[in-house]
Amino acid sequence: MSRIILALATLVLLGSCGARDLAQPRNLENACAILDERPHYARAFRQAKRDWGVEPHVLMAMIYQESKFIANNRPPHQFALGVIPTGRTSSAFGYAQALDGTWDDYLEATGRRRARRDDIKDAVDFMGWYMTLSQRNLGIPLSDVRNQYLAYHEGRTGYSRRSYLQKDWLLRVSNDMVTRSALYEQQLATCPRRL
Numbered sequence: 001m002s003r004i005i006l007a008l009a010t011l012v013l014l015g016s017c018g019a020r021d022l023a024q025p026r027n028l029e030n031a032c033a034i035l036d037e038r039p040h041y042a043r044a045f046r047q048a049k050r051d052w053g054v055e056p057h058v059l060m061a062m063i064y065q066e067s068k069f070i071a072n073n074r075p076p077h078q079f080a081l082g083v084i085p086t087g088r089t090s091s092a093f094g095y096a097q098a099l100d101g102t103w104d105d106y107l108e109a110t111g112r113r114r115a116r117r118d119d120i121k122d123a124v125d126f127m128g129w130y131m132t133l134s135q136r137n138l139g140i141p142l143s144d145v146r147n148q149y150l151a152y153h154e155g156r157t158g159y160s161r162r163s164y165l166q167k168d169w170l171l172r173v174s175n176d177m178v179t180r181s182a183l184y185e186q187q188l189a190t191c192p193r194r195l
Contacts, residue, residue, distance in 0.1 A: 022070065022071040022072045022118065023070065023071075024069040024070045025037045025038055025069055028064060028068060028069060029183075031057065031060055031187040031188050032187050032188065032190060034069065035191065040121075041120050043121070044121040044125075045059055047121065047125070048124040048128040049128075051125065051128060052125075052128025052131065052142075054127065054132075055142070055143065055185070057181050057184035058142070058143070058145055059127055059128070061145060061177050061180040061184055062127060062145075062148075062152065062177070063096065063123070063127075064180055065149065065173065065176070065180070066092075066095070066096055067094065067096070067097055069095065071094065071095055071118040071119075071120070073093070073097065074092060093117045093118070094123055095117065095124075096117060096124075096126050096127050098117050102130070102155075103117060103126065106126050106130070109129070110125070112125070127152070130152060131152070133156070134148055134151040134152070134156055135148075137156055138159060145177050146174045146177060146178050147159075147174075149173075149177045150164045153170060153173075154170075
């Protein structure tokens, strides 16, 4: 009996060590505060910059817009007649709100079969990969936050068709992205040890 209790206690202890923080950081308005609270984010952003050339403030602004830094974020359920659940608006999931099909393309292209959308390191790697393809295929500089976001949100085909021009709300959001990215860039300059 004592072996069973010891085994259960060990499992509980190991499980608590491996628990991940899925909730958003407390202060999303300050990039330094985000990195102070979640130091592993800084490592992920540094790695994405090395691998893909995307600046951390750009990635942080995109993650803010997509998921508010909530690891397991997904679109809300839709309801018929206000009460009958009919599913979600899309398959978007995780920090990057990556769609199932696009995530599968990423896994195949990079060979990162164990990557997870609710892991910050994998999510920013995905975003860097996607933005690099947008740069290569559409000529959008990695520093062009507005157009990179529009291509990310609409997909590269939608961006090429200029579908975003029919969505005033999305154009406003893309302008907000530019503002947030600049804010995060200024803030990150005051906490250089983090990045």
